[in-house]
Amino acid sequence: LATTSIKHNTLAVASIVRYKRKYVTQVLFSPL
């Protein structure tokens, strides 16, 4: 899991996932 520091009450987390033969860095922004 990759994370960013919480700024303006918003947190971003990400993980790199393989989809078939390609790699997606899925990033989710959520409010604190």
Added chain:
Amino acid sequence: EQIEHDQKIGIKAIRLFLQSKTSYDVLPVSYRLIVLDTSLLVKKSLTILLQNNIVSAPLWNNQTSRFAGLLTASDFINVIQYYFQFPEKFEFVEQLTLDGLRDVERAIGCDQIETASIHPFKSLYEACVKMLESKARRIPLIDEDEKTHREIVVSVLTQYRILKFVALNCKETKMLLKPIKDLKGLGTIKDISTCTLQTPVIEVIHLLAHKSVSSVPIVDDQGKLINVYEAVDILALVKGGMYTDLDLSVGDALLRRPEDFEGVHTCTMNDRLSTIMDTIRKSRLHRLFIVDDEGKLVSVITLSDILNYILFGE
């Protein structure tokens, strides 16, 4: 005849190419997909879009743990229209979350844009047909998690990305030498709504919404094209909190455009799809305004028009 013949062969080859490739093939080997939780404030989501240099993002509803459509410039247009109709609701707009965008759509009576989607392993041709049918300029690629059968947004494909993929991989685009004026659909002169630099930006925003177009050309009193207000310009306007100043002129609103804006593309009726596709290959072309020898606005060619012609023209 030779040009006529080459045009037909070229279009046929490009169609076959679109039918033989899948949306998955367009995806880079590794890429990033930014998704926004629907409980985010609309204002916060705008900051995230601008910070990541994107104009749209899929939405994730963590209550239903499903995807909740795409956030696009149209949503911000709806918010501005809502504020214009209910100026006393300033506080509500400031506290609006992405969940609330559907209520805003209902409040201003605009029809909810049904987000068409497609499986990544369907052909590019089918993805184009779906986009043209739904009048969308982008389409989410949806698969499902093998274990939980929950849907996954694998990526979002835009008309621009598809045309760029064709321009990069289809040498037959060089065969499209017929001038635009002879191409049905592309050379047809459209009835376009225009404005001047002094027009209040709120009127332009109403035009974008009511005509369901993504840009409004700005002309001078002789009808010469001098600029264009695009739907994506709204993001900079809202970010600057300037949407409350509703009699702001569109000329002033355009001062919010980032310095690295590449400019508006123009062409004439004598141009051809071969050079248009070559321009798409090299730069971020989102539409072309057709002008005459004096620079007067004649018509516009959108990416939907180009896709329409490639899929169904000739």
Added chain:
Amino acid sequence: SQLPTSTIAILPSSLPSIHRAFMMELNPNQLSSNINPTPTKKSKTRWHFGIRSRSYPLDVMGEIYRALKNLGAEWAKPTEEELWTIRVRWKYESGDAMQENTPNLMKMQIQLFQLEPNNYLVDFKFDGWETSTGTPQDSFKQDLDEVGSFSAYPFLHLATRLIMELAVNS
């Protein structure tokens, strides 16, 4: 290129610098002067693995167990050799009625690493799904690497809730 001549061009008056000059000329002392362009420099988002902590390891573990408890998660009793790893199982509530055999127990591994003296990192790792009968169906045993299409969003969502619980508590 061997392409025919083209009259495709960029409209000069649409370039921001020329438009700005034009607007200043049109109405010099007006609003135009203090409307600035949207900044193009994007503040580079700094990503790090997991979350950092400078607290004592036992305090960190205590915080995590407390947060897991507040969020209704369960965990396996840690073994002697894996004191700094928490094997979590989390009922994943999702509003829509999924098919009955849809696994809704998400497993996650949370592990504390020491980067350097009094600098620790808490790592979160997805560890498969189970059905609520609790027996990991062998079909889920399939090694995650073979999975061709996997949605990280439920995992990202639960990790987000845990991080926020830790942030709010601390």
